[in-house]
Amino acid sequence: MTEARGTKRRQGPRKGDLREKAILDAAEDLLGRESVELMTVESIAKGAGISRAALYFYFGSKLEVLTALVGRTVDAMTAQADVAQAADASVEDVVRASVRHTANSWREHGLVMRAAVDLTPTTPAIRALWTGTVNRYATAMTEVLTRAGVADPALAEALCWMTERTFYWASVNGDDLDRTAETCAQIWCATLRGNN
């Protein structure tokens, strides 16, 4: 099972690449209605307008679909991520801007990000994507913290996971993400000052 991808189809913008996108779109759509484990290969296929067996031509399993979907979303996130980092801004401002940016990601891609978190325990590939993203963020932040005299990378890491979890629950509960961002930023800044 699972097939590691790439055995079949590989190159070129063939006709059925639209299908591939359609499948991901259908899956993303479904995430809005049913939970991940209720979502069946059948339902995804139906959403994409093809038969169950046809879907297996493109993806080896439901989890491969979800992995591709998370990958697409993570790419989109990091694409619009590294705009910031104006070198002259105050450290606190950089931190606040980063947290706000995170809030926006959750606003835009909350459904998929939630699914990514939910699937992190079960799916190695998704775990890799997600922890990879968080760790990238963490190392970037470690640099920023260092500029403020806080050296330990473990601190940045812990704060990143705090941010992740807090936004996750806020997204699940439908809380106000601006407030959430405020809370997170406050802790980030406190750590910034408190450990020089």
Next chain:
Amino acid sequence: MTEARGTKRRQGPRKGDLREKAILDAAEDLLGRESVELMTVESIAKGAGISRAALYFYFGSKLEVLTALVGRTVDAMTAQADVAQAADASVEDVVRASVRHTANSWREHGLVMRAAVDLTPTTPAIRALWTGTVNRYATAMTEVLTRAGVADPALAEALCWMTERTFYWASVNGDDLDRTAETCAQIWCATLRGNN
């Protein structure tokens, strides 16, 4: 499906209550070897020395077993929890003690706690147990923070989830939990000072 429990058997230390414990023990044992979703009702039953169908006499599903197991563990945790809170200790000391206590919980019950976190998205009953525990901890901490002039409950909540996630990953990766506790305590204390 699922049967909501209680329809069958209810009172007394009947003979088969041992079985019930045996089943939970078997499940906990299994958590050490295979992941939650690989674990099958069959394997749990086998571990408890009974047949698959017999297990359904005690629990309505694999998830009910896991829920009971998490419940048992959470009870054990909270049982030995509220020892602390000596009213004259410094706020920072209380915080450090709490975090260290959390580290001990993860040391002792890491397997089940990890499973609880993993199952939180999928199983409402376990989500209730877990968020309940964390929230109890959060409100207790809110009081402590208030004593230090930091009023916002959202801060304590965010810090609790930071602690949860950080220990979760440390437990998964086999990191040193003392170091993890140190990191968490540092952020707790920074927030304590930084936001008066």
Next chain:
DNA sequence: ATTTTTATCGACACGGTGTAGACTTCTTCG
């Protein structure tokens, strides 16, 4: 000692998964 509750088991039906193999539709190049 027998009646009732508690516990166990074998057998079944169901639903979702993944695969095999036949079939159709595109593409492309002689």
Next chain:
DNA sequence: CGAAGAAGTCTACACCGTGTCGATAAAAAT
């Protein structure tokens, strides 16, 4: 154009884990 072959789709099937049913055994209760 028109055959070869690649890309895409479908029906049918076998598998596996789940949960239930009814018959039966073991324990408790009377």
